[in-house]
Amino acid sequence: MIELKGIHKVYQKKNTEVQALKGVDLSIDKGDIFGVIGYSGAGKSTLVRLVNYLERPSQGQVIVDGAYLGNQSPHALRQIKKQIGMIFQHFNLLESKTIFKNVAMPLILAKKSKQEIRSRVLELLQFVGLEDKASNYPSELSGGQKQRVGIARALASNPKILLCDEATSALDPQTTQSILSLLQRVNKKYGITIMIITHEMSVIQKICNKVAVMEEGRVIEEGSVLDVFGHPEHETSHKFVQTVMNTDIPSRIKEQLRQQGTHSLTKLEMVGEHATQPILSTLIQRFDLKVSAVFTNMIDIQNTTLAIWYLDIQGDTRNKERALSYLKQNDVLVKEVTV
Numbered sequence: 379m380i381e382l383k384g385i386h387k388v389y390q391k392k393n394t395e396v397q398a399l400k401g402v403d404l405s406i407d408k409g410d411i412f413g414v415i416g417y418s419g420a421g422k423s424t425l426v427r428l429v430n431y432l433e434r435p436s437q438g439q440v441i442v443d444g445a446y447l448g449n450q451s452p453h454a455l456r457q458i459k460k461q462i463g464m465i466f467q468h469f470n471l472l473e474s475k476t477i478f479k480n481v482a483m484p485l486i487l488a489k490k491s492k493q494e495i496r497s498r499v500l501e502l503l504q505f506v507g508l509e510d511k512a513s514n515y516p517s518e519l520s521g522g523q524k525q526r527v528g529i530a531r532a533l534a535s536n537p538k539i540l541l542c543d544e545a546t547s548a549l550d551p552q553t554t555q556s557i558l559s560l561l562q563r564v565n566k567k568y569g570i571t572i573m574i575i576t577h578e579m580s581v582i583q584k585i586c587n588k589v590a591v592m593e594e595g596r597v598i599e600e601g602s603v604l605d606v607f608g609h610p611e612h613e614t615s616h617k618f619v620q621t622v623m624n625t626d627i628p629s630r631i632k633e634q635l636r637q638q639g640t641h642s643l644t645k646l647e648m649v650g651e652h653a654t655q656p657i658l659s660t661l662i663q664r665f666d667l668k669v670s671a672v673f674t675n676m677i678d679i680q681n682t683t684l685a686i687w688y689l690d691i692q693g694d695t696r697n698k699e700r701a702l703s704y705l706k707q708n709d710v711l712v713k714e715v716t717v
């Protein structure tokens with residue numbers, strides 16, 4: 379649905395150049411809720427603004443729904459851009475217009491009939507739960523309600539893609555949760571592909587199926603959210619995962635283990651129904667091993683459980699080898715780690 383190929387973006391600032399993007403390749407499939415995470419200045423906003431050509435790449439190709447944006451006529455580009463809605467951190471509502479008018483604006487600009495505008499706006503206000511606010515003004519709404527108006531306005535022209543630039547960063551955790559649930563409904567009910575820019579891993583955890591981690595203008599890691607949470611390859615991704623799920627053994631426990639003479643542990647990673655297998659009893663009873671669970675953590679990612687266990691497994695070496703290959707055969711990811 380969205381393809382970015384070899385994207386570079388250079389901003390000219392007086393006599394200096396800022397290389398905001400340094401060769402980004404990204405592919406977002408239809409129906410994805412795709413998260414892009416990174417620290418401030420990583421290039422996330424620049425990247426998302428390229429998708430609807432608010433910014434043009436200095437080099438590389440942006441392809442949306444099969445159309446290469448670089449060689450479109452102004453008219454064709456406008457048509458493509460109509461298929462892309464966008465919501466913003468600070469909502470960008472017209473303060474002097476009512477909620478009804480704010481949502482209606484894309485339809486008024488597209489010269490739709492009054493009747494069509496009325497029925498579409500009322501349907502959308504109902505969808506976002508604001509049907510009683512049609513004649514209020516933005517200043518009379520809470521942040522979460524304003525973002526709901528932003529979402530309704532973005533949906534007015536029936537887009538195929540919704541871009542969200544830090545859409546929940548100005549909201550409290552409870553309101554964030556309700557906006558994320560609404561975005562999930564947008565994805566499911568209208569089949570809209572969603573691209574979310576954020577610096578909060580909890581946002582990725584709650585609604586994204588795929589994630590790209592950005593640093594200094596590059597994508598440093600990309601994959602399914604479960605994979606990146608389970609075994610982040612890059613140090614920055616690891617740090618983001620740690621903000622929502624502690625997958626590292628606390629140093630206090632490591633110290634205790636070293637004092638006891640334990641220098642290595644077996645790390646198990648299990649996903650979905652594999653996370654609820656009777657692992658410990660199998661290792662103890664079937665393979666005659668002595669097993670202590672030193673540190674464990676479980677997290678729910680889009681209704682799927684991800685479990686990480688660190689075990690101290692003692693006993694006959696051959697039995698341990700057989701036990702570990704049994705675990706691998708049962709879809710448990712096994713790794714020996716030093717403490």
Ligand SMILES: Nc1ncnc2c1ncn2[C@@H]1O[C@H](COP(=O)(O)OP(=O)(O)OP(=O)(O)O)[C@@H](O)[C@H]1O
Pocket residue numbers: 389390391396397398416417418419420421422423424425577
């Ligand atoms: N219009 C611009 N002119 C000059 N430099 C820019 C412009 N927009 C962004 N930059 C620079 O490009 C780099 C990437 O910025 P960008 O806003 O894309 O990052 P970001 O990851 O979205 O950060 P943040 O989360 O703080 O918004 C930064 O160094 C920024 O200063």
